[in-house]
Amino acid sequence: MICMIDLRSDTVTQPTEAMKAAMVAAPLGDDVLGDDPTILLLQQRCAELFGKDAACFVPSGSMANQSAIRAQTSPGDEIICHRDSHVYCYEAGAWAALSGCSIALLDGPRGQFEPEDVAAAIQADDHHFATSRLLVVENTQNRGGGAVWPLRRIEAVTAEARKHGLRCHLDGARIWNASAASGVSLAEYARHFDTVSACFSKGLGCPVGSIICSDADTIHRVHRARKMLGGAMRQSGILAAAALYALDHHRDRLVDDHAHARRIAESLAGIDGVSIDPDAVETNIIYFDVQADAATVVELVESHGIRMLDSGPHTIRAVTSLAVDDSDMDVVCESLPKVLACR
Ligand SMILES: Cc1ncc(COP(=O)(O)O)c(C=O)c1O
Incomplete structure (x- = not known):
C-alpha cells in the first residue's frame, strides 16, 4: 500500500498523542448546564485573545458562522459578502434556510473587496428592499488562495459598513494563519468586527471545534442560536482541551505550513502546462491551474501517493498542515514535476 x-x-x-493525553486529562462538566470547566476556560482564553467580552464554543466553523448570522439578523435582512466566501458557497444556503436572509455578493481579486463595493451594495432605506444588516469578511480567504486581508482594507470596508449601520462578522476559520503570516494580532483583527469565528479543526490540528467571540449580549444570542441549531453539547470539555492544547503548542508552527506551501508552489511553477504564481501563496493554501482535466490530474497524482482536490475543471487545490512534514515536502517537490510532466 x-x-x-x-x-x-x-x-x-x-490529534497528536500529546493532544489526546490533554483531552483525556481534562476536567469535565455539563456545558449545557454551563459548568464544564474546560469549556469555560477555553471560552475565557479565546475572549481574551480576541479582545472581546465573551466567547461560545461550537462544533464547527459553519455553525460558528451561522450562529453569528442568526444572532445578528432577522428574516428579511440582507448579508453582504464576497461571492467566493465560505458562508455563501459552502454552508448549504443556511443564511436563507436558517436565518431568512438574502445575500448581496461582491466581487474582487483573491476574495477581497473595497469600501466602494460595500457602499454600492447597501440597499436604500425603502420598504421595497431587504434591509442591509451584516457584512462578512473571510480572513484568510479560502477560495482566494489563502490570501491575507491587509489591515488597512479591513479598516476601510468595516468603517464603510458601520457608516450605514451594519454589523460586521469575521469568518476567521484560518485567522490563526493570517496572524502568523502578517504579524497582526488576533485582537487587532477582531477589533474591527462585532463577531469573530475561528476554527480549531484546521491548521491548529484539533479533531473538532470552533469559537465565536463577541460582546456579552451578542454571545447570549449566539448561545440561543447554538441551542436551536443542535450544537449545545455536554462533556464537550474533552474537545475544548484539544483546543487549549493547540493554542499552546500548534500556533507557532503555522509558519512552517506556510513555508511548505511556498515550496510546493515554487516546485509547481516551473512545470509546463501548470500555471501558478508562487508569490500569491501567502499562507497554507495553494491553488494552481492545469491545462489537462483537473480531476484526471488529481487521480494521477494520487496514484503516486499525493492527495489533492480538484476545485474546478482546470483548478487544483493543495493545503499544508501538521499532517505533512519536511520529508513529505521533499517527496512532493521531487514527484510533482515528474508526474505532471508525463500526464
Ligand atoms: C473559511 C471557512 N469558513 C468556515 C468553514 C467551515 O468549517 P467547518 O468545516 O468546520 O464547518 C471553512 C471550512 O473549510 C472555511 O474554510
Whole structure:
C-alpha cells in the first residue's frame, strides 16, 4: 500500500498523542448546564485573545458562522459578502434556510473587496428592499488562495459598513494563519468586527471545534442560536482541551505550513502546462491551474501517493498542515514535476 501524503485540506489532521493525553486529562462538566470547566476556560482564553467580552464554543466553523448570522439578523435582512466566501458557497444556503436572509455578493481579486463595493451594495432605506444588516469578511480567504486581508482594507470596508449601520462578522476559520503570516494580532483583527469565528479543526490540528467571540449580549444570542441549531453539547470539555492544547503548542508552527506551501508552489511553477504564481501563496493554501482535466490530474497524482482536490475543471487545490512534514515536502517537490510532466 502506498503511504499517502494528504494535501486535500488542513482539516485532515489527526490529534497528536500529546493532544489526546490533554483531552483525556481534562476536567469535565455539563456545558449545557454551563459548568464544564474546560469549556469555560477555553471560552475565557479565546475572549481574551480576541479582545472581546465573551466567547461560545461550537462544533464547527459553519455553525460558528451561522450562529453569528442568526444572532445578528432577522428574516428579511440582507448579508453582504464576497461571492467566493465560505458562508455563501459552502454552508448549504443556511443564511436563507436558517436565518431568512438574502445575500448581496461582491466581487474582487483573491476574495477581497473595497469600501466602494460595500457602499454600492447597501440597499436604500425603502420598504421595497431587504434591509442591509451584516457584512462578512473571510480572513484568510479560502477560495482566494489563502490570501491575507491587509489591515488597512479591513479598516476601510468595516468603517464603510458601520457608516450605514451594519454589523460586521469575521469568518476567521484560518485567522490563526493570517496572524502568523502578517504579524497582526488576533485582537487587532477582531477589533474591527462585532463577531469573530475561528476554527480549531484546521491548521491548529484539533479533531473538532470552533469559537465565536463577541460582546456579552451578542454571545447570549449566539448561545440561543447554538441551542436551536443542535450544537449545545455536554462533556464537550474533552474537545475544548484539544483546543487549549493547540493554542499552546500548534500556533507557532503555522509558519512552517506556510513555508511548505511556498515550496510546493515554487516546485509547481516551473512545470509546463501548470500555471501558478508562487508569490500569491501567502499562507497554507495553494491553488494552481492545469491545462489537462483537473480531476484526471488529481487521480494521477494520487496514484503516486499525493492527495489533492480538484476545485474546478482546470483548478487544483493543495493545503499544508501538521499532517505533512519536511520529508513529505521533499517527496512532493521531487514527484510533482515528474508526474505532471508525463500526464
Ligand atoms: C473559511 C471557512 N469558513 C468556515 C468553514 C467551515 O468549517 P467547518 O468545516 O468546520 O464547518 C471553512 C471550512 O473549510 C472555511 O474554510
